Amino acid sequence: MIQFTQRDYSRKELLKRVGRIEQVAGVRRVRLAEGRGEGMEIAEVYTGSGFEFEVILSRGMDIGRASYRGIPLSFQAPPGLVHPSYYEPHNFGWLRSFGGGLLVTCGLTHAGVPAVEENEEIGLHGRISHVPAEIISLQREWKDEKLYLGVKGEVRESRMFGENIVLRRKIWSRAGENRLFIADTVRNEGFEKTPHAILYHVNIGFPLIDNGSYLKAKVKECTPRDEEAEKDRENFAKFSSPIPGFKEKCYFLDIEENAEGKVEVSIVNPGLKLKVYLIYPKQVLPYFVEWKMMGEGNYVVGIEPSNILLLPREELKKKGLLPYLAPGEEIKYELEIGVEEISPE
DSSP states (O other): OEEETTEEEOHHHHHTTOSSGGGTSEEEEEEOOSGGGTTOEEEEEEOSSSEEEEEETTTTTEEEEEEETTEEOBOBOTTOSOOGGGOOOSTTGGGGGOOBOSEEEEEESOOSSOEEETTEEEOTTBSGGGSOOEEEEEEEEEETTEEEEEEEEEEEEEOTTSOEEEEEEEEEEETTOSEEEEEEEEEEOSSSOEEOEEEEEEEEETTTSSTTOEEEOOEEEEEESSHHHHTTGGGTTBOOSOBTTOOOEEEEEEEOOOTTSEEEEEEEETTTTEEEEEEEETTTOOEEEEEEEEBSSOEEEEEEEESSOSSOHHHHHHTTOOOEEOTTOEEEEEEEEEEEEOOOO
């Protein structure tokens, strides 16, 4: 059954009422025609519940714009959608093509601050979000009276005399639902062990982020990244209106998992009676960063599970905390992102 306009329909009964199923739910591939995004390909997914999102095929299969019943869920950064050919890999150049969006993937061999290792410069948050996907296919398929909508493809980070690591990603949803699923497999297809870092940079913006909204999770411990974050540590989970001159604050959170080994983190807006949630397995993503940015025009909260502690990579190596993948080794990650209407508090 599919829920549409608060009624349940069988496949047959729904198809009686439309010429094509795309009238209510679907997925389509489009190409941008202007600006720094010209030539980029995107898959647009809409479920018929009012939940819509776009998968940026030209940028690591990240998730860009997302909305629910016309309400934006994700933050859009000033650069907007930027073609990977404009990528500046050095130092903090990554920020010149950071467009925000619901998900930016950081990795696959580095995530976090820029570094220099063995005379090689490693830029902010790695390269994978600037690599176009390949072997792409769209899914629109009926299974057991449910309509599945999705996109899958491969994104490869590789070089001569270096790493050859591939991300196989599937992002999918079901008609009538307000959530999406991400199924990732990262595999070392080279013949030497390689560092592997991944951080899921989920960016929530206005109006979910607003004065009175807050982060909800079973936080066991909150560790400020630096002195700036320490100043307002007690309010790490509370969000305000935009503040002139605000400096970003990052908190490392240790969040309790449930009986299934999964963590749930939500951004709750009581005024809108909405929450956006993220669910993921703690075993493979043991670390979590809250990025709190209450600045004017840079007004966003990042909820960011990761497989590494966000320290300089050289420091992680010295402490034995940098993950590696052996030749032929692979690891799987599964995440769920959704939006729910909530009761008044």
